[in-house]
Amino acid sequence: MEKMVISDTPLQGDEMVSWAAYHASKQSIPEEPECGVALTSLLPLFYDQAKSVAMIRHSMDVVKRAVDILNPGQIPVITLDQPLYTLAKQIQWRWPETHGEDHFVIVFGGLHIEMAAWKTLGNLLDSSGWTGVLVLAGVASTGTADSFLKAAHVTCTRRAHQVTASSLYLLLKEAYSQYTSGLDEGQDPMPLDDWCAERVDASPQFQFWFIILQLELAVLIYVRSVREENFLLYTDALSKLVPWFFALGHTNYARWIPVHxxxxxxxxxxxxxxxAQFLAGNFTVKKTTHAFSAIALDQAHEQNNALVKGDGGAVGLTENPAALRRWMVSGSRDGQIDF
Structure with a gap:
């Protein structure tokens, strides 16, 4: 249905397309892509907690041995969330001869970067009236709107900011149109960027919501870079986000994203x-051949983890040593590598 709507220019009546569908229509996909759908699997699980130098170093050794078997000579690429990324980098700096940056590429989890960016926006928007506007507009209920400040659900939070960015941009264009229509005949209007800079100096309220718009666009461009497998856009978007982590006190991300x-x-x-592989889009995972559908490596990790954890009231494997042993002995061995 969305393909039919996108093909109509302009849209008719109350027709709408999603943010993802719009960008998917703009992304060109080769008929025979170099890499198809990614293969993902789980290595044998460890009951011990990962947040120790010994476990991270051992995990790096296991990954290195697995890569040497599957693709001899390849540099292992390992993706970790923030606390474990910190440990892995410290291991690289402590043991450069065996685990250094010449031997491993350590990648900061992209999903966790996005979640931290939305939380940073939530710090700015707290007590601004944003959640109340979302409730009055029917975008979300009161409790759900409040959860957007903490990015409790990343997909719903992203959608709320997509709606906010679209609304703010429409209001910006409307205000600029009012400015241009109020000029005397023959008077040249200021360019939009110059007009925005003037309004920022003149109005604190305009300045605040203009900052919100700029930050929302920066995070959405970051998400787009992952979805489109665009590595150059990814690094550029990261460079735009780093100052905000410093400014709003997200200390761990402010310290370690510049390292990444x-x-x-x-x-x-x-x-x-x-x-070269990252430029080809292989810093992400594609589970389908659809356009604009790539996900971050750590998101693929989370989805694999969900396959072996209990849901509802069940106890997950990681919380029950006996269940973990039974799964290791009798569970499905497809896609696993034994050591």
């Missing part, structure tokens, strides 16, 4: 083969 960004921009000289 440095690693990514130096791949071209340090690991040219990995850089």
């Amino acid at each position: 960004l440095r690693d990514m921009v130096t791949l071209v000289t340090k690991h040219p083969s990995v850089y």
Whole structure:
């Protein structure tokens, strides 16, 4: 249905398309892509907690051995969320001869970066009246709107900010049109960027919502870079987000995302083969052949984890040693590598 609507220009009546469908229509997909749907699997699980230097170093060794079997000579690429990424980088700096940056590429989890960015926006929007506007507009209930400030559900939070960014941009264009229509005949209007800069100086309220719009667009461009498998856009979007983590006190992300960004921009000289694969879109995971459908590596990790964890009131494997042992002995071995 959305394909039919997108093909209509302009849209008719109350027809609408989603943000993802619009960008999917703009993304060109080759008839025979170099890489098809990604293969994902689980290595044997460990009952011990991952948040220790010993476990992260051991995991790096296991991944290295697995990669050497599957693709000899390849540099292992490992994706971790923020606390574990910190440990992995410290291991690289402590043992450079065996686990250093010449031997592994450590990647910061893209899903967790997006969640942290939405939480950063929530810090700015707290007590601004934004959640009340969403409730009055019928976008969400009161409790759900409040959860957007903490990015409790990343998909719903992203949609709320997509609606907000679209609304703010429409209001911006309307205000600019009123400015241009009020000019005397023959008077040239200021360019939009200059007019916005003037309004920022003149109105604190305009300045606040203009900042919100700019930050929302920066995060959405980051999400788009992952969905489109665009590595150059990914690094550019990250560079735009880093100052906000510093400004709003997200200390751990402010410290470690610049390290991740440095690693990514130096791949071209340090690991040219990995850089070439990232440019081809292989810094993400594609589970379908549809356009605009790639996901971050750590999101694929989370989806694999969900396959072996209990749902509802059931106890997950990671919380029950006996269940974990039974699964390790008698569970499905498809896609697993034994060591």
